[in-house]
Amino acid sequence: MAEQTPKNPEKHSTYLPKEKHSTKPFHKTPMLDQLEDGPWPSFVIGLKRLAMENDMMVDLLGQLEHSYETRLGYWKGGTVSVFGYGGGIIPRFTELADEDGKPLFPESKEFHTVRVQPPAGNHYSTDMLRQLSNSWDKYGSGLIAFHGQTGNIMFIGTTTEKTQDFFDEINGYGWDLGGAGPCVRTGMSCVGAARCEQSCANEQKIHRLLVNNFLDDMHRPALPYKFKFKVSGCPNDCMNSIQRSDFAVIGTWRDDMNVDQEEVKKFVADKGRDYVVENVVNLCPTNALSLNDDDTLNVDNRNCVRCMHCINVMTKALSPGNDKGVTILLGGKRTLKIGDLMGTVIVPFMKLETEEDYERIVELAEEIIDFWAENALEHERVGETIDRIGLVNFLEGIDLEVDPHMISESRQSSYIRMDKWDEEAEKWKERQAAG
Amino acid sequence: MSDQPRFPIESGVPDPFQYMHPTYIKNFGNWKYHERPRPGVLHHVAKSGDEVWTVRVGTQRQLGPYEINLLCDIIDKYADGYVRFTIRSNMEVTVTDEAKVEPLIQAFEDAGYPVGGTGPSVTMISHTQGWLHCDIPGTDASGVVKALMDELHDEFTTEQMPNRVHITTSCCQINCGGQGDIAINVQHTKPPKINHDLVANVCERPSVVARCPVAAIRPAMVNGKPSLEVDEKKCICCGACFPPCPPMQINDPDHSKLAIWIGGKHSNARSKPMFHKLVAAGVPNNPPRWPEVSEMVKKILSVYKDDAKDWERIGDWVERIGWPRFFELTELPFTKFHVENWRGGRHALNASAHIRF
Numbered sequence A: 001m002a003e004q005t006p007k008n009p010e011k012h013s014t015y016l017p018k019e020k021h022s023t024k025p026f027h028k029t030p031m032l033d034q035l036e037d038g039p040w041p042s043f044v045i046g047l048k049r050l051a052m053e054n055d056m057m058v059d060l061l062g063q064l065e066h067s068y069e070t071r072l073g074y075w076k077g078g079t080v081s082v083f084g085y086g087g088g089i090i091p092r093f094t095e096l097a098d099e100d101g102k103p104l105f106p107e108s109k110e111f112h113t114v115r116v117q118p119p120a121g122n123h124y125s126t127d128m129l130r131q132l133s134n135s136w137d138k139y140g141s142g143l144i145a146f147h148g149q150t151g152n153i154m155f156i157g158t159t160t161e162k163t164q165d166f167f168d169e170i171n172g173y174g175w176d177l178g179g180a181g182p183c184v185r186t187g188m189s190c191v192g193a194a195r196c197e198q199s200c201a202n203e204q205k206i207h208r209l210l211v212n213n214f215l216d217d218m219h220r221p222a223l224p225y226k227f228k229f230k231v232s233g234c235p236n237d238c239m240n241s242i243q244r245s246d247f248a249v250i251g252t253w254r255d256d257m258n259v260d261q262e263e264v265k266k267f268v269a270d271k272g273r274d275y276v277v278e279n280v281v282n283l284c285p286t287n288a289l290s291l292n293d294d295d296t297l298n299v300d301n302r303n304c305v306r307c308m309h310c311i312n313v314m315t316k317a318l319s320p321g322n323d324k325g326v327t328i329l330l331g332g333k334r335t336l337k338i339g340d341l342m343g344t345v346i347v348p349f350m351k352l353e354t355e356e357d358y359e360r361i362v363e364l365a366e367e368i369i370d371f372w373a374e375n376a377l378e379h380e381r382v383g384e385t386i387d388r389i390g391l392v393n394f395l396e397g398i399d400l401e402v403d404p405h406m407i408s409e410s411r412q413s414s415y416i417r418m419d420k421w422d423e424e425a426e427k428w429k430e431r432q433a434a435g
Numbered sequence B: 001m002s003d004q005p006r007f008p009i010e011s012g013v014p015d016p017f018q019y020m021h022p023t024y025i026k027n028f029g030n031w032k033y034h035e036r037p038r039p040g041v042l043h044h045v046a047k048s049g050d051e052v053w054t055v056r057v058g059t060q061r062q063l064g065p066y067e068i069n070l071l072c073d074i075i076d077k078y079a080d081g082y083v084r085f086t087i088r089s090n091m092e093v094t095v096t097d098e099a100k101v102e103p104l105i106q107a108f109e110d111a112g113y114p115v116g117g118t119g120p121s122v123t124m125i126s127h128t129q130g131w132l133h134c135d136i137p138g139t140d141a142s143g144v145v146k147a148l149m150d151e152l153h154d155e156f157t158t159e160q161m162p163n164r165v166h167i168t169t170s171c172c173q174i175n176c177g178g179q180g181d182i183a184i185n186v187q188h189t190k191p192p193k194i195n196h197d198l199v200a201n202v203c204e205r206p207s208v209v210a211r212c213p214v215a216a217i218r219p220a221m222v223n224g225k226p227s228l229e230v231d232e233k234k235c236i237c238c239g240a241c242f243p244p245c246p247p248m249q250i251n252d253p254d255h256s257k258l259a260i261w262i263g264g265k266h267s268n269a270r271s272k273p274m275f276h277k278l279v280a281a282g283v284p285n286n287p288p289r290w291p292e293v294s295e296m297v298k299k300i301l302s303v304y305k306d307d308a309k310d311w312e313r314i315g316d317w318v319e320r321i322g323w324p325r326f327f328e329l330t331e332l333p334f335t336k337f338h339v340e341n342w343r344g345g346r347h348a349l350n351a352s353a354h355i356r357f
Helices: A043-053 A055-070 A126-139 A160-172 A203-213 A215-219 A261-271 A273-281 A309-313 A355-375 A382-389 A391-397 A421-434 B022-026 B065-078 B098-110 B142-157 B196-202 B205-211 B291-307 B314-321 B323-330
Strands: A113-116 A123-125 A143-146 A153-156 A229-232 A247-253 A289-291 A297-299 A324-330 A344-350 B031-038 B041-046 B051-057 B082-085 B091-095 B167-170 B182-188 B217-222 B225-230 B256-262 B277-283
Touching (some): A043 A055, A126 A160, A203 A215, A261 A273, A273 A309, A324 A355, A324 A382, A344 A355, A355 A382, A355 A391, A382 A391, B065 B082, B065 B098, B091 B098, B142 B291, B205 B217, B256 B291, B256 B314, B291 B323
Parallel strands (some): B167 B182
Antiparallel strands (some): A113 A153, A123 B082, A324 A344, B051 B091, B217 B225, B256 B277
């Protein structure tokens, strides 16, 4: 327990109610008890507070302590869903049973998670948080994770029977299940335009248009494997979209960045020339910045790669340009199966202004998912499909032309047939002429 | 309940505007700049002249009704009734009056919730479910995070690092915790133990064979039953066969270790995004507080703090000083296991005479 007594012990993260409403006695949890101390809010105290209220959490603590003692997990999956959907629930059944097959921790023998999609940008009113919490307290363990790594609100711990009741209730006031299994997964978008001056896109609109267009592919899993959309409003990529999503949308701009030279001068006066040279000019990855003798900043915009560093440092003086749009990268994922892959550029710049523009990005996503669903091997992420068949074949499949922004360097290997070089060179010239 | 099943309303991603702070809505897409008046607080100014102060609060991610009501009571009393969550489970609570900032911070701190996680700090660890809920976990997640954040609490509430530090944990090698400046991930060290009595009934054998990254699994008859066998010389102990085939038990109380990886970076700032790279393995999976992990993470952080330049993420810093210097400064052993041998691995070797002495 914290060494100092809290000012208001009943309104403190370490508070444990005196009265126990659950009927089952607590299991001994000497290992978990050691995670009650320390300055960070303790999830163990949280679990115990819930166990004061319901027997499911009493037994859950028993199973978790058993995992701590034996250093093994004891959940197995299964099949649980709600009427009309094929996914969105993560079923969990305990594996801990006695010799007769009776569960050692019967009250938490079923402990399913309900994955629910958060609002784009993870905004909540306190009224809505309380309402969601009340619904879950009624039908589940009471425990909610904000949020899982894919982005879902995870309502952790309920029985097969109550899963439907809970879903019916929250679905009635505006909440829908997320994805689980081989399907379009729950998406994520940053705070973006709602509170960030670096936002170059309407992140929540892109997020909702893309994901909501594929709800059938989310709720009835039938794709080769998972497919994730993530939207970041600028290249700081706070949503980790390049590394963690199949389809990454990143806000950017193609005109000159905005420079408020008066603010630059103030910044230089405040921090000193050395600081500015050391922390701004020298850290530009393409040497596109220089400090003029009058303490204004010179920007070589043709060579700026929109990395965001200088804008991050000089937040008042520098900001993205005005001709905004998005860059789209495809194929990011983690290790399974062929190794880590970053998303790579398939659309260097797409304007997202008119409704037709937004239709184009949705159509592109449809093309990609259709082509991938037709051609991927089982359990193959889109990045792996591209790795297997080559980017050029993939681009032909989705009807996109090659572009030098898609590569970091040109080909090294001479082992390639180039029968139709002249035709391809002609295509390039035509595209250049068309602008 | 009626007898007729209820059809779901496929409403998808909720519209965020119904839960968004009114000043966010008013200035949507029209913000001018931001600054950080103190650790844990962001100050955003809109082109309209409107200003908001946002207090960032660390949470335990897993919240029950008590915590939700406690935090919501504070937000209702000291702020404006709106909250958003960051990707790392921090709450962000916005007020439009600067005078409300200090009382709001005080209220969170009095309730035992730390304010911080902004700028060059060690922010909340992004993590997975672990023993609490996952079906294939090699370790716990919430416990590792709680133990580490207790140790790193002061680095959360201050901004003393060269740049931001994102730590992640993952309880298997699938690495759901994601890329991190420091990633703490389970690393199995022994091939799966197969329960041949169960394989035929539980596993779709061709998919399990297909799942193996190194083609080490093949169908076999064992004790007269159709099962699978593993070529243990080829096996890389990744555990990829375990999710589709639970009788191929990969988790082991002694042989499932932890490995530490550094230098992952998702941002495009300065350098391109980077994946994290191995620095240490064989770290014991030692609940409830994983002290060996804490020591190693703290050591890496202290060396980074002393040696890196401002704005260098851990990955940027190691690129500048070079890997030999990293191992020298952190006193971690360099082994043959650090040398990449996965497909395309030669790109990670030094094909130059650039050597630091």
